[in-house]
Amino acid sequence: MKNKNDSITLKDIAEALQLSIATVSKAVRDSHEISAATKKRVNEYAKKNRYRPNLMAQSLRNKNGRSIGVIIGAIPNNFFSQVLNGMESVTYQKNYHIIITQSLESVKREEKNLEHLTWRAVDGLLVSLSSETQSMDHFKKAHEMGIPIVFYDRVTDEIKTHQVVSDNIGGTYAGTKHLLDNGYRRIAHITSSPELFISRERLKGYELALQEQGIPVNPDYICYCNHGGKDLDEIESAIESLLQLKPRPDAILTASDRITIRTLAILKKKGIAIPRQLAIVGYSNFSAPEILSPELTTIKQPAYEMGRAAAELLIKLIEAKRPPVKFEKKVLPAELQVRESSLRRK
Amino acid sequence: MKNKNDSITLKDIAEALQLSIATVSKAVRDSHEISAATKKRVNEYAKKNRYRPNLMAQSLRNKNGRSIGVIIGAIPNNFFSQVLNGMESVTYQKNYHIIITQSLESVKREEKNLEHLTWRAVDGLLVSLSSETQSMDHFKKAHEMGIPIVFYDRVTDEIKTHQVVSDNIGGTYAGTKHLLDNGYRRIAHITSSPELFISRERLKGYELALQEQGIPVNPDYICYCNHGGKDLDEIESAIESLLQLKPRPDAILTASDRITIRTLAILKKKGIAIPRQLAIVGYSNFSAPEILSPELTTIKQPAYEMGRAAAELLIKLIEAKRPPVKFEKKVLPAELQVRESSLRRK
């Protein structure tokens, strides 16, 4: 077994070129206090011998490891994996790398992850809150310690920093309006925990569209799944209760990926015809809505772009010498993709 | 802005306890050359003040950063994200972390990723080959440099190390046999590039089942998608040509996730009834086969378990003082999940 990192070091270059380590160090970083001639010598030698600065040494000195900690709900989730993909695309070319941790919607794990990430001395954090999270104390602590954070998707206003969200209000507004335009009047909404910022926003868009048409919001038509549908029964009983109502809803707007898929499965089992008996619009980044029968109308979040935007903002934050005067709240549009499941019934 | 890592150092402990740094270092790592009394003093103080060894310093010294490089095809892919999840579950509790890179089925990126990962001084590599990869030279180089590698899913025999695969032969064998048992006789197979090890294996299982029943393998029924279906036209033209054949196939066995989904979309567009006109069995880790109509029969890879197994083997390799005498080839069973798309026609 040879050397693990076969790259040469500054010392090697210095010896080969009869220079001091300090000079070589400055030369490779293109310092102004080094003559053009030596820079050339050094950099040519460095390139020829594939010099790569030792990351660990740099990190130890500079206290930054070119790494970014990410907290997501779960990897095998369409939305999050697309977000991750977006983040990866920017960290890849900016030479950072992401350390992924999953909250699995548990505060407990979220806290452990945070601790793990700060221990790994990440340069910054990209976080989407777990659906359980109430107190922001652990994030506040990290933030006060000087770790830049950018929140995405499930954000909080309690910490002053950049945020990247999709236009939740606009999304459900468009979805609800679309249903109304197609003649549906008794539109139900199945959503996650009411604590969640995004749930409240999505609810707001839904209500807005109804009110605009002078249709009163019926609380019976709004079902909360406090565990975001992790609990399968939650969704099942929500649907059950909706179907008991008289008059029964003629459409459902589902607020998340998991809820949407689960809802479809349940309705299928019950043999309810879509959209004839019940129209469906799903807030979902489901990968193949067009192979469903009927094809599913979705409100799709710009997950990839959100990941990119969040990573870009974070890196800007990390590399800024001075903290910014103003924080951005980037709102990316959600896209309504109309398919068969919500069309007007004949 | 305070200190980024607010954790105390060995020096702090040493000063507080009037000991030398060396002694403290040994004490926290429970060295035998330290008296029980000092160990106790040190560890109590350390715990009370939340001492966490500085990872960068350790890495610089020990040349290991408790990190594992992963090369996958793409994050937003059901199979890979499930694999990733499995890997994460073991690295999480073993206190490693994974650095994820995507090959996107390009050798070029695969090579860049490898370079990036070795630069980051990962302790080991978990890799699934890109579908383009022919030469193993870049991996050989890394391996000879002493970096442990475990291959999963798309493996190679050219490098002597552990492998984790699913039972591809058994999977397609079961799928094909199931179709035969249900009365289908003209079974087509749409697969990826014939270069790929897993394609060849899956083909083998398919052929095996046919031969067992004395049914000749018809080469017209076997379609290769050299780009693994990245190219959508590839699949479309494969299906097109199958439908032209006389006699026309009465069933299709699709060899990958992407091919399966794409095939379903195309058949749907063409209005071909499944399974009446054409039965389908998909080698796929699609997340919700039960919400399709008809529900999709799948051969599902144990992706999560594969990820776990690969990570466990790698960590064992990393932490072994001596290289193992024998390398394992772990074969995990693929599971045939029978649903409506392949049932016997009336």
Added chain:
DNA sequence: TTGAAAGCGGTACCAT
């Protein structure tokens, strides 16, 4: 059992 000191590979201050 304990500790002094060298060194991992860089960076940056301060001389020269």
Added chain:
DNA sequence: ATGGTACCGCTTTCAA
């Protein structure tokens, strides 16, 4: 413009 040197935090001889 160049170089000596201290230091980041930890590990590991080697001496005491």
